[in-house]
Amino acid sequence: MGAVNTTSLPAGNTRNLHRFANPGQFLRLSGKILPPIAAISIILASVGLIWGLFFAPSDWQQHDAVRIMYVHVPAAWLASFGYFSLALASASSLIWRHPLADLAAVEIAPVGAAFTAICLVTGSLWGKPMWGAWWVWDARMTSVLVLFFLYLGHIALVRAFDDPQRGYRAGAILALVGVVNLPIIKFSVEWWNTLHQPASITLTGAPTMAPSMLWPLALAALGGSFGFSALVLARLRAAVMERRIRALTLAQIRTGA
Amino acid sequence: MKRKHQRMLLVGGCVLGLSVATILVFQAFRSTGELFVIPSKIAAVAPKNGRAFRLGGMVEQGSLQRLQDGTHPTVSFRVSDGIASETVTYVGILPDLFREGQGVVALGKLASDGSFVAQEVLAKHDENYMPPDMADELKKTGWNPNKGSPPAAALWNAPKVSG
Numbered sequence: 001m002g003a004v005n006t007t008s009l010p011a012g013n014t015r016n017l018h019r020f021a022n023p024g025q026f027l028r029l030s031g032k033i034l035p036p037i038a039a040i041s042i043i044l045a046s047v048g049l050i051w052g053l054f055f056a057p058s059d060w061q062q063h064d065a066v067r068i069m070y071v072h073v074p075a076a077w078l079a080s081f082g083y084f085s086l087a088l089a090s091a092s093s094l095i096w097r098h099p100l101a102d103l104a105a106v107e108i109a110p111v112g113a114a115f116t117a118i119c120l121v122t123g124s125l126w127g128k129p130m131w132g133a134w135w136v137w138d139a140r141m142t143s144v145l146v147l148f149f150l151y152l153g154h155i156a157l158v159r160a161f162d163d164p165q166r167g168y169r170a171g172a173i174l175a176l177v178g179v180v181n182l183p184i185i186k187f188s189v190e191w192w193n194t195l196h197q198p199a200s201i202t203l204t205g206a207p208t209m210a211p212s213m214l215w216p217l218a219l220a221a222l223g224g225s226f227g228f229s230a231l232v233l234a235r236l237r238a239a240v241m242e243r244r245i246r247a248l249t250l251a252q253i254r255t256g257a
Numbered sequence: 258m259k260r261k262h263q264r265m266l267l268v269g270g271c272v273l274g275l276s277v278a279t280i281l282v283f284q285a286f287r288s289t290g291e292l293f294v295i296p297s298k299i300a301a302v303a304p305k306n307g308r309a310f311r312l313g314g315m316v317e318q319g320s321l322q323r324l325q326d327g328t329h330p331t332v333s334f335r336v337s338d339g340i341a342s343e344t345v346t347y348v349g350i351l352p353d354l355f356r357e358g359q360g361v362v363a364l365g366k367l368a369s370d371g372s373f374v375a376q377e378v379l380a381k382h383d384e385n386y387m388p389p390d391m392a393d394e395l396k397k398t399g400w401n402p403n404k405g406s407p408p409a410a411a412l413w414n415a416p417k418v419s420g
Contacts, residue, residue: 057388057389057390058388058389059386059387059388059389060387060388060389060391060392060393061354061382061392061402062354062382062386066386069386091268094264094268095261095264095265095268096261129353130352130353130354130380130382131352131354131379131380131381131382132351132352132377132378132379132380133377133379136292136362136379137292138292139290139292176268176271176272177275179272180272180275180276180279184279184283188290191283191287191290192287192290192291192292193291193292193293193295193313194292195292195362195379195381197381197382197383197384198384199384200384200385200386208383208384208385208386209385209386209387210386210387210388210391212388213386213387213388
């Protein structure tokens with residue numbers, strides 16, 4: 001398996017799939033798009049959060065406690081979305097041996113774990129005043145906790161080997177196995193009875209939320225998504241440059257000695 | 258077949274196989290994923306010999322009675338799933354969201370008279386979010402929060418359009 005490398009691929013394929021995998025090309029392109037992505041994220045998230053936390057109406061039965069939603073829901077969406085992107089990076093690493101995919105997976109996992117932690121903590125803070133409990137072992141909460149442990153497992157596993165390539169391989173397999181948890185999280189509130197309510201915003205139906213609450217939530221979620229991408233891009237750039245510095249230093253030592 | 262395609266089939270096959278296995282496992286252990294037992298399933302599902310379990314359903318309209326047991330606030334209400342209902346007694350402070358027509362999940366045991374003695378009562382809330390003035394509008398058009406969830410959000414503006 002390990003014998004296959006990018007140079008053995010036909011020229012056509014190299015141009016299509018590996019164009020963005022060239023680390024130099026990646027650094028140039030990401031250097032250009034990172035500042036606007038970060039700026040858009042800060043603007044959208046600030047507008048969405050300030051709107052949601054201070055200006056949007058309260059809820060008729062939950063009153064001001066409903067405002068935790070503007071942090072909790074974007075964090076929950078991005079926790080799942082982040083894991084999906086981790087799985088995509090892992091699949092491209094295993095199937096196409098995409099040189100950047102391994103590094104991307106390593107850098108996505110801590111960001112995803114942080115968003116999952118925010119989701120769990122804000123959910124708990126919301127649950128106590130509304131439901132009357134910090135935590136209940138219902139299907140939704142348990143499956144999101146499993147997602148958090150999958151992220152932590154990936155973070156630990158990719159660093160557990162002396163040979164980084166073996167760590168990447170093991171991490172990619174773990175990430176793909178964990179993908180079965182994503183539909184479980186999504187449909188947990190429909191397949192089982194839970195304390196957590198079903199989704200208010202679905203692809204198929206109209207949202208069960210007043211537009212005056214939906215708009216700030218959408219902005220906060222969009223800002224969060226750009227923020228997630230900006231964090232991953234910045235970490236990935238740092239990882240690529242670190243690799244480069246290490247290679248240059250090694251070359252210098254070799255020629256200098 | 259290129260090795261790339263072999264790997265694609267291998268990864269795809271593994272994910273597919275794992276998904277099928279997971280679905281089968283969850284099908285087999287379906288009931289263990291449930292957080293609570295609904296009143297009409299108590300006889301079939303609830304644990305016997307006085308073990309604690311969670312009972313869930315909606316607080317029946319007009320069933321809530323506030324009693325006083327010495328110095329302790331005590332309540333009694335019926336939890337219904339639309340088919341059967343179960344009397345619940347609870348000593349303690351109820352969550353803010355608790356009211357008739359609200360979903361609740363109570364942890365407790367069956368007493369010898371068949372009623373449910375709760376040691377913890379949690380309130381559920383539904384997936385509808387709306388400002389207080391919109392709730393007031395809906396109440397004017399005949400919605401009673403003690404009877405159940407508000408009408409679908411898509412219909413919230415309907416009275417204004419027709420009126």
